[in-house]
Amino acid sequence: MNPSQNSPQGGSAINADAAARLAAQTVGPVFLPDDDGYDAECASYNLAVPQRPALVVGAEGVGDVQAAIRFAAEQGLPVAVLATGHSAPSSAGTVLINTRRMDAVTIDVEARTARVEAGVRWRQVVEAAGKHGLAPLNGAAPTVGVVGYTLGGGLSPIGRTFGFAADQVRRIELVTADGQLRVATATDEPGLFWALRGGKGSPVGVVTAMEFNLFPVSHIYGGGLFFTGDRASEVLTAWGRWTASVPDEMNSSIALLQLPPLPEVPEPLRGGMVVHVRIAYVGSAEEGERLVAPLRAIAPTLIDSVTEMPYTAIASIHADPPNPIPVQDRSGLLSEFTPELVDAIVAHAGPDAGSPLAIFELRLLGGALERRPYSGNATDLQGAAFTCYAVGIGGPDQAEAIQAHLGRVFEGIRPWSTGRQFLNFLTAAEATPKAVAEAYLPETYGRLAEIKASYDPTNIFGGTPGIAPA
Incomplete structure (x- = not known):
């Protein structure tokens, strides 16, 4: 480490001697802003939100997490956590704990459970469980971190069939503000256990490991139907009508995509707008084919990849970019699907809208997402029939134009909004205490604030905007 004072942009300086003392207590590396390795340690998936903490710890295990939290308390600095950084807000001025090195996965085949450490990504769990014909309620993108996704509720491509990922958690290990390692289950620290599952907006500790249920799913009937962008209104209307009668085993989303003219993009999809209908049916290929037939009848497809597939190939359905990109995004929840909503979407994000967005998506x-007991944990999407998520990809010179267009899109569809948001889709630009508050019902918010006060009264985990202690 550089022996000089170090300060990130907009952050607080940490004396290099103090950082050196912390480094002597940890197995993993400790970096200040002027150190070689700092930028690599702080790198996240969203390149549009650079991470500039006052200090970053590359945690190798629980002991490193404890040391980092105690150090932050001594320095009077907030703590932030980074695993993959798909939706991480800025960490400026914090002690940032990078958990990527904590990446062990253990599958208990007999119990049908997985135990993961803090830095594990969904690809690892899907592959490990798939060897035994089992499946987790993973995210659509294989590079998303398991822990952050699950703490936010966790909406899986097969979530309509089995519910939220948070519902399937059995045990959580975490280090709280006092530096103590705690275990939360339905019987041990039940209040904490309730808050952690869905309470991502009220961080009360750093989760170091998690155990959750797996399902006996080895194959699904899934893939994508791609239509030309000029059929957007027709396909959206037909898809919305189709969703009203499909069984719980049928999971689907639809997206307007504008893909770049790059060699890695299939030739029929390059350089223009297409409509992508995603399918993940948990059942037989024969029944899946029957259910999807009305969608295939809408119009000729550019590509039809819907077929029986091993569950380990589920990431191919959404085909999210695996490598870091600069993302400007926004999200919301919609209460219903109407012809007027289709008109609003096409007007603001369709082929003739002049939209700079790469993705406009409805899920x-x-x-099972709706039938679950809402009091079981802090995850709560009551009143929502669809999620809405929009993404623009571009550097700093394009950010203002993309954000302006995102504003117009979401203003255009505001009549169908529930007025609330889903924590897992709460984007870096939206991550404010007000937005977090609007993600919860008032009684849920109040209970989370009380639990926050019990475990983090000084709000040391305030490095992530969220609920303050009651």
């Missing part, structure tokens, strides 16, 4: 909710 169907309902099914």
Whole structure:
């Protein structure tokens, strides 16, 4: 480490001697802003939100997490956590704990459970469980971190069939503000256990490991139907009508995509707008084919990849970019699907809208997501029938134009909004205490604030905007 004072942009300086003392207590590396390795340690998936903490710890295990939290308390600095950084807000002025090195996965085949450490990504779990014909309620993108996704509720491509990922958690290990390692289950620290599952907006500790249920799913009927962009209104209308009658085993989303003219993009999809209908049916290929037939009848497809597939190939359905990109995004929840909503979407994000967005997406909710007991944990999407998510990809010179267009899109569809948001889709630009508050019902918010006060009264985990202690 450089022996000089170090300060990130907009952050607080940490004396190099103090950082050196912390480094002597940790197995993993400790970096200040002027150190070689700092930028690599702080790198996240969203390149549009650079991470500039006052200090970053590359945690190798629980002991490193404890040391980092105690150090932050001594320095009077907030703590932030980074695993993959798909939706991480800025960490300026914090002690940042990078958990990527904590990446062990253990599958208990007999119990149908997985135990993961803090830095594990969904690809690892899907592959490990798939060897035994089992499946987790993973995210659509294989590079998303398991822990952050699950703490936010966790909306899986097969969520309509089995519910939220947070519902399937059995045990959580975490280090709280006092530096103590705690275990939360339905019987041990039940209040904490309730808050952690869905309470991502009220961080009360750093989760170091998690155990959750797996399902006996080895194959699904899934893939994508791609239509030309000029059929956007027709396909959206037909998809919305189709979603009203599909069973819980049918999971689907729809997206307007504008893909770049790059060699890695299939030739029919390059350089223009297409409509992408995503399918993940948990059942037989024969029944899946029957259910999807009305969608295939809408119009000729550019590509039809819907077929029986091993669950380990589920990431191919959404085909999210695996490598870091600069993302400007926004999200919301919609209460219903109407012809007027289709008109608003096409007007602001369709082929003739002059939209700079790469993705405008709707995901169907309902099914097991709706039938679950809402008091069981802090995850709560009552009143929402669809999620809405929009993404623009571009550097700093394009950010203002993309954000302005995102504003117009979401203003255009505001009549169908529930007025609330889903924590897992709460974007870096939206991550404010007000937005977090709007993600919860008032009674849920109040209970989270009380639990926050019990475990983090000084709000040391305030490095992530969220609920303050009651």
